Amino acid sequence: MGRHRLARACDNNATQKIFIKTARIESLPSRIRVSLGLRRRSGIYDWPLAELHNNVNARLRTDLIPNLIGYGFKHRLGLVDEVFLAYEHLEGHxxxxxxxxxxxxxxxxxxxxxxxxxxxxxxxxxxxxxxxxxxxxxxxxxxxxxxxxxxxxxxxxxxxxxxxxxxxxxxxxxxxxxxxxxxxxxxxxxxxxxxxxxxxxxxxxxxxxxxxxxxxxxxxxxxxxxxxxxxx
Known part of the structure; x- marks a missing residue:
């Protein structure tokens, strides 16, 4: 989308909007880690994977966070170079x-x-x-x-x-x-x-x-x- 990161409410051709977050992954080490689901040496994931994992696991425990509707990956030359996260849009918040x-x-x-x-x-x-x-x-x-x-x-x-x-x-x-x-x-x-x-x-x-x-x-x-x- 021409940006390193994007966070924006978007129409989903239905009755409600969804909130989209995207992140381009530019460095080769990060692309390899995200593609293979690997962690950094510090023990944490690169932030798009960390947010995905944390939202999935947290939602199993609480409704105090927005619902993660879906996610996706864009590949280039066999490696992930962009991650998409789709959330419920907190309309009126x-x-x-x-x-x-x-x-x-x-x-x-x-x-x-x-x-x-x-x-x-x-x-x-x-x-x-x-x-x-x-x-x-x-x-x-x-x-x-x-x-x-x-x-x-x-x-x-x-x-x-x-x-x-x-x-x-x-x-x-x-x-x-x-x-x-x-x-x-x-x-x-x-x-x-x-x-x-x-x-x-x-x-x-x-x-x-x-x-x-x-x-x-x-x-x-x-x-x-x-x-x-x-x-x-």
């Missing part, structure tokens, strides 16, 4: 960052809902490691029925590092975008209340160092990807 920009006075409500979403996913063995405001979808008229998107950086299974992972996730949620709309003290208070209500088995000595670190540590793609090795 917006992402959380857009919602906060419209309702700055209600940012605390979004934080509470996002913390609940993270806990609900984690308790089902789905650890989303890139869950910032724009990766949360919701309806403009309320904060019920939130859904998480973009699962390429996600761990599914059982981890012995639940407290550390939760600290990373909550810190990451704050420092990547939401820190512009709510103070650290207000966010800390919301997290403290949430932990008392929902996370009865959290180990504060293991949780706090990661939470404090990633509330202020600059976001890069490598942070969340590298953190995945700890979760496992």
């Amino acid at each position: 917006m992402h959380g960052l857009e919602w906060v920009r419209r309702h700055k006075e209600k940012v605390a409500d979004l934080v509470r809902a996002a913390l609940n979403l993270i806990s609900n996913l984690n308790h089902q063995g789905i650890y989303h490691l890139d869950l910032w405001a724009a990766n949360i979808m919701l309806r403009p008229d309320g904060l019920d029925g939130l859904k998480a998107i973009d699962l390429e950086n996600c761990f599914i299974g059982t981890t012995p590092h639940h407290s550390e992972t939760l600290g990373f996730q909550y810190g990451f949620l704050y420092q990547y975008a939401l820190n512009e709309y709510i103070t650290e003290e207000e966010f800390d208070a919301l997290v403290a209340n949430h932990l008392m209500e929902r996370e009865y088995d959290i180990d504060q000595l293991r949780f706090l160092p990661f939470y404090d670190r990633f509330k202020t540590y600059g976001q890069t793609a490598k942070i969340a990807i590298s953190f995945r090795s700890l979760v496992c």
